[in-house]
């Protein structure tokens with residue numbers, strides 16, 4: 001079996017570059033939060049909710065690069081069950097899953113990115129959590145679930 005941690009560290013710069021490019025895409029094409037969305041984002045700790053852009057997509061974006069795609073699927077980040085993805089101030093939501101609960105969950109991830117300072121600073125910590133305790137128990141995921149608003 002391939003060691004995910006090893007594969008990850010070798011591909012981390014490429015993963016960050018992909019995430020930054022995807023984020024840029026959503027900054028240019030996504031929608032800003034509604035007024036109530038801004039209020040919810042503030043409630044879960046987002047400092048700059050006006051910067052957030054949301055893009056509803058038919059399915060999650062997947063990297064073209066085979067190694068990156070394998071990482072995305074093996075970590076569960078972009079697997080078939082993935083319905084939301086936050087990269088910096090940008091949020092992908094899979095069509096049909098738009099909800100206040102999911103949006104506040106993803107906004108809490110925005111707060112985590114703001115605290116880390118950048119996508120390049122956040123992702124290594126997040127990946128480290130994923131490979132050590134798994135997606136569900138990753139501290140960033142636990143924290144996001146605790147801040148969901150129904």
Ligand SMILES: [Zn+2]
Nearest residue numbers: 105109141144
């Ligand atoms: Zn999450």
